[in-house]
Amino acid sequence: MSKICPKCGKELPDDARFCMDCGYTIDKQESGGLLNNFPLPTLFIVLIVAILIIGGVFILSSGSGDNNNAPDRTDEVTHAVDLTIAGVGGWDSDSGKKSYTLYTEGIFNSVPGNLKGYNVKTTYYDSNGSEIGHETEKLENVYYDTEFSISFGYYTTYKLPDPDHVKVEIINGGKVIDSYTEQIDTNKIDYLN
Structure with a gap:
């Protein structure tokens, strides 16, 4: 067992x-x-x-130079969240109707002192750029103080997804203040191997 x-x-x-x-x-x-x-x-x-x-x-x-994961910092909002996406995982379920779950792992390098009002929107996309699905959660429900990566953005579907990349957006007051995008290593997703 x-x-x-x-x-x-x-x-x-x-x-x-x-x-x-x-x-x-x-x-x-x-x-x-x-x-x-x-x-x-x-x-x-x-x-x-x-x-x-x-x-x-x-x-x-x-450092200097372009960084694809660097958030757009052109607005006036203070960017208090620094996130490193560690990867995307997934599993399938055979109990009842077959389902497939994706989740994101990330290291929150810094967060604001007061997490209230901050949300994390995790969106999964296929190789055509079409949205597979998304999950929005309160940052205070996702984050806890740890040196390890935190799993969040759990999205479950009954249709076999073929994910290509993930986008994590930090939202405050209905406005996206930080955005991070990462290619998905499908080797970490059980049902694709």
């Missing part, structure tokens, strides 16, 4: 203590939190790698 991740739905081995897909701690009650899931040397290495990755992203995003 296998465990199912309560956050992303990924099937896991019985002895799994965290989800290998989204990083969610499975044994929160028993383990006392994420730090107890790793031996100290492993945790130290993970923290150093995370700091190096975040530092590299910061250096790349602050």
Whole structure:
């Protein structure tokens, strides 16, 4: 028998203590939190790698030149959200009518101090640029303080989607203040392999 991740739905081995897909701690009650899931040397290495990755992203995003993921900063709104899209995953369900779910993983490098009024709209597109579907969520329901990527933008359909790219928009006051687009690596989507 296998465990199912309560956050992303990924099937896991019985002895799994965290989800290998989204990083969610499975044994929160028993383990006392994420730090107890790793031996100290492993945790130290993970923290150093995370700091190096975040530092590299910061250096790349602050450098000169065009950046396809850089948000349009031509309006007067303060851009308080900095997001790195880590990838898109997906799974299918055989229970009842066959369904297909897509979700986005992202690292929120910075967020505003007050999350109220901010929404995250995640839209999935096919290779023709046609919308497959989208999900809009409150940022305060998506974001939590972590060094790992956060899964959000869960979209389920009964028609087999063929995703090509994802667009994540940060909305405040009904206005898009940040936008990030990323090509989808279909190798990370279970039902396409």
